[in-house]
Amino acid sequence: MKIKHLLVLVALLLSLNSFAQAPDQFNYQGALRNTNGSPIANRFISIRLSILNGSSSGSIEYQETKTVQTSTVGLYSVEVGAPGGRNIQGRISDVTWGNSSKFLKVEVDPTNGSNFSIVGNSELLSVPYAIYASKSGDASSGTKGDKGDTGPQGIQGPKGDKGETGGVGPQGLPGVKGDTGDDGIQGLKGETGEKGDKGDTGATGLQGFTGAQGLPGVKGDTGLQGIQGEKGDKGETGAAGPQGIQGVAGAKGDKGETGEKGDKGDTGATGLQGFTGAQGLPGVKGDTGLQGIQGEKG
Secondary structure, rough: OOOOOOOOOOEOOOOOOOOOOOOEEEEEEEHHHHHOOOOOOEEEEEEEEEEEEEOOOOOOOEEEEEEOOOOOOOOEEEEEEEOOEEEEEHHHOOOOOOOOEEEEEEEEEEEOOOOOEEEEEEOOOOOOOHHHHHHOOOOOOOOOOOOOOOOOOOOOOOOOOOOOOOOOOOOOOOOOOOOOOOOOOOOOOOOOOOOOOOOOOOOOOOOOOOOOOOOOOOOOOOOOOOOOOOOOOOOOOOOOOOOOOOOOOOOOOEEEOOOOOOOOOOOOOOOOOOOOOOOOOOOOOOOOOOOOOOOOOO
């Protein structure tokens, strides 16, 4: 969160001891607010206090840092020169109050670090010089009074001018890759778009190269003999087939005795055509027979 340090000078209270030796310290009170004007409350902050010689940009005669806590309304109080701070430069007892005017520069870091921003730089008026007067020995010291009550909240100061935009900072280191998130819910199915117009027919492509001749397939096994089908109607006589292969000659039988010539019997009736028998298994291929006799011309 960007913090704007708005210093409201509520009071510059200078506590002086009325003893023979005045203390080398004085009180300072301020208020801290953010850019929206809201008080930065109940927070520990770092303050750097510098006493400058002669002007608001003069040399540093004394410098210290302190850590204080703001109140519920953003007020804070410090005792310049009191114990409890960290001395950075010089001693407050060595400040040459009588030589020239002195200025008090106040710087604050609201994160209680060391990144200080100036919130005030004003001249110290007559009251702090009582410290110088007490050291001169010309005045008598009175009795130390009780500590006064905290002053009322000061009026809100005017809003300062907007500062110039700072330069772009260096690129930060890449962060560690996070785990893969869960799959999201399936989105609703979108409506079907209108059918587009049919595109023009593309140009005919170039003729591809003829592929290489494939290897011959393996010869399959001979199938089983099919079941004998029903006898079909007698077909027309086909053309004469080619001369069949000459079969193997059978063995010559013994010559029988000549019988008596019998009477010629009557011609018997023609018997019914028998069913065609089942196809026999193919026989073993025989040797090529002799060329058959030339058949008659059909």
